[in-house]
Amino acid sequence: MTNPDRSSRISGFHKKPPAERLAIVADFAGLDAAAAARLSGTGSLDLDLADRLVENVIGSMNIPLGIATNMKIDGGDVLIPMATEESSVVAAVCNAARQCYDAGGFATSMSGTLMIAQIQAVGVADPHAARLRILERRDEIKALCDGCDPVLLSFGGGFRDVEVRVIDSQGGVMVVTHLIVDTRDAMGANAVNSMAEKLAPHVAAWTGGRVYLRILSNLADRRLARAHAVWPLDQIGGEAVRDGIVSAYHFADADPYRAATHNKGIMNGISAVVLATGNDTRAVEAGAHAYAARNGRYSSLTRFEVTAGGDLSGSIELPMAVGLIGGATKAHPTAQACLKILGVSSADRLARIIAAVGLAQNFSALKALATTGIQKGHMALHAQNIAMMAGAVGEEIDRVARVLVERGTVRQDVAQAVLGELRTQAR
Ligand SMILES: CC(C)(COP(=O)([O-])OP(=O)([O-])OC[C@H]1O[C@@H](n2cnc3c(N)ncnc32)[C@H](O)[C@@H]1OP(=O)([O-])[O-])[C@@H](O)C(=O)NCCC(=O)NCCSC(=O)C[C@@](C)(O)CC(=O)[O-]
Numbered sequence: 001m002t003n004p005d006r007s008s009r010i011s012g013f014h015k016k017p018p019a020e021r022l023a024i025v026a027d028f029a030g031l032d033a034a035a036a037a038r039l040s041g042t043g044s045l046d047l048d049l050a051d052r053l054v055e056n057v058i059g060s061m062n063i064p065l066g067i068a069t070n071m072k073i074d075g076g077d078v079l080i081p082m083a084t085e086e087s088s089v090v091a092a093v094c095n096a097a098r099q100c101y102d103a104g105g106f107a108t109s110m111s112g113t114l115m116i117a118q119i120q121a122v123g124v125a126d127p128h129a130a131r132l133r134i135l136e137r138r139d140e141i142k143a144l145c146d147g148c149d150p151v152l153l154s155f156g157g158g159f160r161d162v163e164v165r166v167i168d169s170q171g172g173v174m175v176v177t178h179l180i181v182d183t184r185d186a187m188g189a190n191a192v193n194s195m196a197e198k199l200a201p202h203v204a205a206w207t208g209g210r211v212y213l214r215i216l217s218n219l220a221d222r223r224l225a226r227a228h229a230v231w232p233l234d235q236i237g238g239e240a241v242r243d244g245i246v247s248a249y250h251f252a253d254a255d256p257y258r259a260a261t262h263n264k265g266i267m268n269g270i271s272a273v274v275l276a277t278g279n280d281t282r283a284v285e286a287g288a289h290a291y292a293a294r295n296g297r298y299s300s301l302t303r304f305e306v307t308a309g310g311d312l313s314g315s316i317e318l319p320m321a322v323g324l325i326g327g328a329t330k331a332h333p334t335a336q337a338c339l340k341i342l343g344v345s346s347a348d349r350l351a352r353i354i355a356a357v358g359l360a361q362n363f364s365a366l367k368a369l370a371t372t373g374i375q376k377g378h379m380a381l382h383a384q385n386i387a388m389m390a391g392a393v394g395e396e397i398d399r400v401a402r403v404l405v406e407r408g409t410v411r412q413d414v415a416q417a418v419l420g421e422l423r424t425q426a427r
């Protein structure tokens, strides 16, 4: 069981060796010895399991798993597992969470766990009347959909509503039926796809048209995760920093070129938790970017404002179709360990935590961008990668990285020269 008395505010966690970090996390989350040992092992997935998850398997690829500390969400402390190959992403979340921890951390909510499946009908002679013919059959549609998935029903999920849209397209008018389904703790793609396929012949008969596509929409705008936080002025370094962050948000809100990078930074955090928990990163990314463009103009997923008291207020809202059941979440042992570390028992809670991570990530990136610039913090952490690219091994990696940071030039050619100097001195 997760230890409720533990604080996620662990100063200097990053200065400890990995084994000590794992012991802290295992104690915090109540991980058993087997789960802890698996996390500290090589990370390779059992080949038989890998071969069942995807096709033509020849091995597995490891991605580092880091832990973001300092996160307080809805009054409770959480340690966040993040699977990412990019340096400074985990550090950025720790850093943002540290600066709002004493002010209460993040408050989160969710609009629901509803997914949408679409059924496309073309060649309909009277599309507007066909729309009404479908809507009149709501009860029949509900019975057909719910009949597809008794297990989902037993968990309180199932059909919730039907909507029909008449869409103009290059190929003529289409009648598009939306099934709105509560998929509870599942992401729900398979559940809603089965329902759409079941209903398709009926839609064809009711509309007199031809049905082609029957598939979920990744624009899961009935499954919005929300998070907000206040960063006190004295924690973030004063008014100029606050105003720089607000101005960075205004920039992203006004300009799609900037918004793409702004949202990429948000997804640095979000995709890392989605991946760590065995969820579908592409589904969440597609939903996020489609939502960012929902008003016909691609824009920021976050907002930054100044509170009445002069502090910085940040908020985020985006589709978050993640589950605890289904996909690789149940089958992948590392995903199971990550869910245990998070201490989540519902998809709703997981989605809200992920939204908070996205906001934290964005805060740190904007703060760095509006003050010292991204290279100082990011490149300091990236220096070890550059040292390895230059051929440094073992203790050389830290030594070369340190020199690169001290000189303020984190470049491979410089790393090679520094490595050469070190090796000459050692002879
Ligand atoms: C890198 C920092 C955190 C340094 O920040 P800093 O203020 O120099 O760090 P510090 O040494 O004073 O430590 C402050 C706290 O940061 C955390 N921290 C500090 N170092 C570590 C570490 N090694 N590992 C884990 N946590 C770390 C840790 O919580 C620490 O507290 P403590 O534990 O000492 O009480 C800061 O500069 C930062 O947040 N930068 C932003 C980095 C970032 O956004 N990276 C994402 C990759 S860049 C990108 O792809 C996105 C982008 C930028 O393009 C998006 C956009 O444009 O919007």
Ligand SMILES: NC(=O)C1=CN([C@@H]2O[C@H](COP(=O)(O)OP(=O)(O)OC[C@H]3O[C@@H](n4cnc5c(N)ncnc54)[C@H](OP(=O)(O)O)[C@@H]3O)[C@@H](O)[C@H]2O)C=CC1
Binding pocket: 149, 150, 151, 152, 155, 157, 183, 184, 185, 186, 187, 188, 189, 190, 191, 192, 193, 216, 218, 280, 283, 323, 325, 326, 327, 328
């Ligand atoms: N466009 C996209 O995003 C697409 C994504 N996918 C993939 O689909 C997968 C996710 O599909 P998903 O339907 O979530 O997974 P699964 O079909 O594997 O699991 C969901 C099923 O688990 C059962 N279940 C058991 N307990 C619960 C509970 N508490 N709450 C809800 N359901 C429960 C339900 O019934 P029962 O056991 O009867 O099934 C439910 O239908 C991911 O791998 C994703 O990559 C697939 C197609 C398209």
